Amino acid sequence: MPQDPNGHLVEREFLTLAVWDQFDAPTAEAVARAVERCLPVGWEFVSVAPFAAGNQQRYVALFEYKERVFSLIPGGEATLGYDPSQPTRVPQELVREWLDNVRGLEGWENARWEGYLATVLSPLRTVHLGPYLIASHSRHKKCATGAAERGELRKKGLTLPTADQWEYACSAGTRSLWYFGDMFNGSPRNAFGLLIAYDTYILEALDTPGVYCGGDGGVRACSGACDLEYHVPLSSWHRCIQSPEIEDTWHSTLYRPVFQIPDAALG
Numbered sequence: 001m002p003q004d005p006n007g008h009l010v011e012r013e014f015l016t017l018a019v020w021d022q023f024d025a026p027t028a029e030a031v032a033r034a035v036e037r038c039l040p041v042g043w044e045f046v047s048v049a050p051f052a053a054g055n056q057q058r059y060v061a062l063f064e065y066k067e068r069v070f071s072l073i074p075g076g077e078a079t080l081g082y083d084p085s086q087p088t089r090v091p092q093e094l095v096r097e098w099l100d101n102v103r104g105l106e107g108w109e110n111a112r113w114e115g116y117l118a119t120v121l122s123p124l125r126t127v128h129l130g131p132y133l134i135a136s137h138s139r140h141k142k143c144a145t146g147a148a149e150r151g152e153l154r155k156k157g158l159t160l161p162t163a164d165q166w167e168y169a170c171s172a173g174t175r176s177l178w179y180f181g182d183m184f185n186g187s188p189r190n191a192f193g194l195l196i197a198y199d200t201y202i203l204e205a206l207d208t209p210g211v212y213c214g215g216d217g218g219v220r221a222c223s224g225a226c227d228l229e230y231h232v233p234l235s236s237w238h239r240c241i242q243s244p245e246i247e248d249t250w251h252s253t254l255y256r257p258v259f260q261i262p263d264a265a266l267g
Contacts, residue, residue, distance in 0.1 A: 017075070020074040023059060045062075046069065048060065051190070058192075070135055075129040082118060088117070088176070133259040134259075139255060139256075163206055163239065166214075171237075177232075177237075200233045201252045203240060205254070212239070213238065215252070216233035217246070
């Protein structure tokens with residue numbers, strides 16, 4: 001594993017989000033160039049750019065590998081998932097509209113918004129993640145099957161994100177229902193510079209076949225869900241469980257590769 005010219009590895013603390021968020025642009029670039037020297041051949045540091053969404057803003061280091069742009073994601077301890085003890089700040093008129101829409105359905109007579117979210121969003125948990133690089137855009141697979149696509153990624157030293165990595169990258173430090181807040185207003189990119197969770201018809205494949213994030217494959221859109229429920233699959237915490245084979249047939253299954261920065265590169 002190549003190191004910097006002085007024989008030092010990248011300081012582990014520098015690649016934790018709490019520390020990274022204190023960096024100005026020159027410091028972020030200096031750390032990013034140190035990371036570049038610890039990456040395999042083919043990776044190239046491109047630039048540092050500011051991004052903001054929700055209550056988060058930071059400089060993001062962008063890298064290029066095989067003609068794809070990747071964002072550097074600092075790691076550390078993080079809280080992920082939906083916390084039922086902290087009600088969302090979704091406008092009550094939207095919640096009332098949702099209640100009016102579902103309480104006429106069999107089995108939904110006693111529906112509660114927070115109770116519904118607890119059934120479709122991932123559970124509250126604390127995780128510890130190392131730093132990694134994740135593609136700024138997801139793309140369609142180039143291979144005929146999802147299994148073959150995963151195999152091709154492994155040949156390049158890449159993987160698909162774990163559920164924790166995907167949620168952490170999508171939320172980008174926020175704890176709101178969506179990475180841009182608790183009111184759906186859209187945002188072209190999140191605070192890690194990722195184009196993510198913007199179209200409910202999309203399913204982003206994870207490292208575990210049959211588990212998807214970033215949308216629900218258009219299920220709610222086609223079922224006549226109200227506007228609020230329609231946008232739930234774009235939550236950072238939403239997971240869609242489907243047959244593993246669906247990624248071989250659903251035209252909107254996308255792939256977002258990840259490169260895990262080796263622990264050996266961190267001092």
